[in-house]
Amino acid sequence: MGGASYLAQTNALFRKNLVIQKRNCRVNCCLVCFPFLVCLLLGSLQLVLTVAYFSSQRTQIDCGYCAATTKSSSANTAGGLNCTIQCPLPIAPKWPPVLQLPPEGSSTPTNLTPAPSTRTTKPSAARFLVTGANRSFAESVMRNMIPKRDGLKKFAANMSLADAVLVTKAMRAFSLGAEELGSDFNHDNPLFFLQSKCTQNSVLSFPVQEGRSNFTKDAECIEAFFLWRENSSVLNSELYKGYDQEDKHTNEIASAYDLKSSDLKKFNLVVSYNSRYKGATRISFSFSSLSFSPIMLRVPRLLNLVSNAYLQLRGGGTKMQFEFIKDMPRAASQEMRPDISFIVGKMVFIWMIMLLFPVILSNLVYEKQQKLRTIMKMHSLGDMAYWTITYCYFLLLSLLYMLFLICFGSLVRIKLFKLSDYRVQFVVYFAYINLQISFAFLMATYFSNVRTASGRWIILMEFFPPFSLYRIIYEFSPPPSPFYRTDFSGIHWEDLSDNKNGIIDILIIMALEWGIFLVLTFLLDEFGTLRNGIRKIREVVEQLLQTSDSSYSVICDDLKKLYHGKDGNAEKIAVTGLSLSMQRGQCFGILGPNGAGKTSLISMLTGFTKPTSGTAYINGMDIRLDMGKIYTGIGVCPQFDLLWETLTGREHLLFYGRLKNLKGASLRVAVEHSLKSVRLFDGGVADKRVAKYSGGMKRRLSAAISLIGDPKVVYMDEPSSGLDPASRRALWNAVMTAKQNRAIILTTHSMEEAEALCGRIGIMVNGSLQCIGNSKELKAKYGGTHVLTVTTAAGEEEAVEQLVQSLCPAANRIYHISGTQKFEMPKQGLRISEVFQAMEHAKSWLNIAAWGLSDATLGDTFIKVACESDITSV
Incomplete structure (x- = not known):
């Protein structure tokens, strides 16, 4: 019967593998579901971090104003405890401008929000330094800086709040959960207003709406002093002298003005203000929160005061009224959740995907180690059928594994899998798992033991394809730090043409490596070491010198197998010039x-090893050229x-x-x-x-x-x-x-x-x-003897030997133990009847317990041939 076709071979191997995989369903299910377990663990950790994060944010974020101003926002709830990080602001409210004073006690505060005792302390005065080329002109401008409102008890109805120079000494950090500009008018933040000279109990009262409640805000009066300095060098030296010093009263200067060469015809100005405070760009880190909080600097009012004073000095009724400031309208930003993929790192996901590599390699090496691949090949399983079914099985296993990993990773909101286009992920990961399978096939040619293949050497081999995988994970991942607030939204199909992400380069490299690995695997399998490390290099031989008889199934023609010595050992000739026909x-x-x-002879005839010289013909086919047939x-x-x-x-x-x-x-x-x-x-x-x-x-x-x-x-x-x-x-x-x-x-x-x-x-x-x-x-050729066995008492061995010698002088004792002796007697010239008569007669004078006469067995023949051969070889 002829050999099975390619389809029949793949069908047989597929059915066999299907049965094996059904029996190993628990192992396979555990392997495929491993991503589910890992993603469940990561998802649980993600949930814990998120809950801890928002729990900490509830005490830090005041969304009350957001809830009041944005009635339609579903993100705000009662009490403002479940608010987005930044509230929606479709219509921004207007707020009067506020001027910043240094916090009393130091120019370099270590806390962004002053302590309660500090908040209630009224500043002694506000100091401004002034210089310029024209002193008289500069002093005239400074006299117009602060409007005079003597004896104020409450805010007049016809008075614009922009006319009052409101000031604060509280240093407010930009908060992503509160209104930055409106925070100056909260209940707990004291406001003041500047005057050239304050009368007793001067208070400016004005109405403020906060959320759904209205209240009156009081601002106490503090005096403003404009101090002349001779030139810009003196001004600069004074500003620098007290900067970042521990002396509380060294540098409490609100700002400094250098009017340069300004006069009524031209206005040339330099404003100096403290833009750097200790902790002004605070980065706070905790287990549950990450924040970036720069100081909100109130600079525009400084410029407006001096500009408006200059216009008043020129006359003509021109006035630069600074009515209000307002935020830009904005949409609500979602919670900046801590991303678990950033915390655990990219290598975790790389090793999760690389877990398939030792599984594939171990399965391939196991069939090689147990000679299962060899016995299948000896029963006519072709290489192409074997590699096709094996490759398809591992490809299906890898696809299921990656499908579970991406699906479960997306369900638990891991950005690595959730952000990027799933079509792009499929193409890239599909290319990678093909590369990984081909690489495992290539590496399987170098191993003959599963323990070695899955041991420490595998670590060195894994370093090549993971370079591509790491680049994939890198491109699919969000920015490496939560401090970067970017608009990263993953890799999408249209982004493949963008050279910045390098996805196209990765795909090309993986496709080339995949092809190279498969070709190398085929070459090493066909010409390499899948048969006990012996190379199967085909030799082109001349035409047969004679035609073999078709009735012979096996013809061995001078077969020889020589094992070369290693480590100083001599060569071993296993088969020497064997010729026979069957x-x-x-x-x-x-x-x-x-x-x-x-x-060794069977191994050569079955193609397991290559003959050193000579050949054999099986059904007319040469074992050197036609083993596949x-x-x-x-x-x-x-x-x-x-x-x-x-x-x-x-x-x-x-x-x-x-x-x-x-x-x-x-x-x-x-x-x-x-x-x-x-x-x-x-x-x-x-x-x-x-x-x-x-x-x-x-x-x-x-x-x-x-x-x-x-x-x-x-x-x-x-x-x-x-x-x-x-x-x-x-x-x-x-x-x-x-x-x-x-x-x-x-x-x-x-x-x-x-x-x-x-x-x-x-x-x-x-x-x-x-x-x-x-x-x-x-037995006739190498036996030719009879074997006489006699058992007597221990003291009668010599008498028995003499009896046998009398019957056949050429007899040879070949066995002697405990009264039992065996004698080899040549058949030539020996009559069996005489032996029987002599032994029966001997029973009368010898104590013979038993005796027997037999032909030499095949075993005797084998022993004799082997002994003679050993003597000859020596």
Whole structure:
């Protein structure tokens, strides 16, 4: 029967893998659901941080004004405890301008919000420094700076609040949760107004609306002094002298004016004000909040006062009225939630995705380590079918893994997955997982042990593809710090053309690497070390010198296998110039001691190792050139069982039957027959997992696998080892039936098995065949003796030996222990009747407990040939 087609091979492998994955469903589910567990943990941590963040913000953010001015805002609730970070402001209120005075006690306050005691303390005076080229002109301007309002008790109805110079000493930080400009008019913030000279109990009272309540705000009077300085150098020196000093009264200067060369025709001005206070750009950090709070500087009123004073000096009734200031209309900004992806870092997500790499690598190396890939290949599974199904399985697993990761990550609001376009994420991650699979395939060629593959060496190998993954995570992530308030909204489809994000470059690099890895994997698999580290380099040979007889299934032509010495050891010749032929319908047995070269011969004939020289032809095909075709017509029972622990005996036979192109009813009949022939059918044994089989049951299953599908050549390496007598007999019957139409090569240590099964027997010693023939021919040629066994009392051994010497002077004692002796007697010139008569007569004068005469066995022949070969080699 010809080998299975590519589709039949992929179907067989797919069915086999599907059964294995169903049996491993718990492991697969745990792997695929691992992103769910991690995202659930991250989501829970995200929730805890968010709750802690807003809990801390409730005591810091006053949204009462926001609730009052924005009635339609759904973000504000009673008490203002559940407000957005910045309230919506469709119509900004108007507020009178306020002038800033240094907080009393120091020019460099350490607190942004003064203590209650400080708030209630009235400033002694407001000091302004003045200089200029024209002193008289400068002093005239300064006299017009402060309007005179003597004896004020309350705010006059016809008076504009802009006419009063309101001042505050409270240093207000820009707060993202309160109204910056209106905060000066709150209940707890004292306001003052400037006068050239204050009368007793001068108070300016004016109405203020805060939220839904109205109240009257009182501003006490403080005096303003404008102090002349000779020039700008003196002014600058005085400002600098007290800057950032600890002396409380050194520098309480509100501002300084340098009028330069100003006069009535031109106005040239420099205003100096303290724009830097200790803590003026405070950055506060806690577990639950991150804030950036610059000081709100009140500069415009300083300019307005001097400008308006200049206009009044010029006359003409011109006045620069500073009526109000107002914020710009704005929409509400949402909560700046702490992002868990920023806190845990990008490497966590990289290792989550890279978790698939050791899984893929371990699975590939496991099949290599257990020789499962080899035994499948020996049963005609093609490389393309194997790589296709294996690749598709890992691709499907990776897709499910990434789908769960992105979906669950988005559900718990991880910005890394939520912000960017899902189409872009699919394309990029799909490219990466293909790259990761191909890289795992490439790395699998360098490992032969799962423990090594999953150990410390894997860390070094992971450093290459993760560079691409890190760039992907970097581009999809929000800015690295919450201090950056940017408009980052992820990567979208139209952004692929933007060279700044580099996504196109990543895709190109990953596509090139993916192709390179797959090509290298194919080359290393085809020409490399997937077969015990021995390279399978094909050799182009000349045409056969002679045409082989088609009736011969196996022809070995001077096969030789040499293992080169390593670490100072000598070379080892495993097989030396072996030549033999085998016809169809014949079972050829190979006997030999351990290390004789039997397994090396089978390995060369099955393509497991490459011959050092010579070749062999299987059904007319050269093992050096046509092993792919040869595999379609052979069956192999290896020395050690190569089975999947999770599959049943029936499932093994179904898989290998499909590889031999069996289908439908023919497949079912062949499987049933194979199970019955090796006594694995009854009692439900066929449908038990191999993990529950005994060693003998596994051995019988391996033999059944080698015979299914009608292979023309079958190799059996010690098939009956470990079997009980009944199972051994059943196996022998199966082999005897199977050899009718095929050639079987069988290695064994059992002389009984060789005699029962093998039409021809070869004894192999030191890598070469010493003799070939059937059992009778070998015993006749190398045996040719009778063996006389005599058991007597311990003191009569010498008398028995003399008796035997009298019967056959050429007799040789080959065994002697505890009164039992064996003598080898040449058949030539020896009459069996004389031996019987002599032994019966000896019973009258010797105490003979037992005696017997037999021909030499095949075992005796084997021992003799082996001993003679050892003597010759020495």
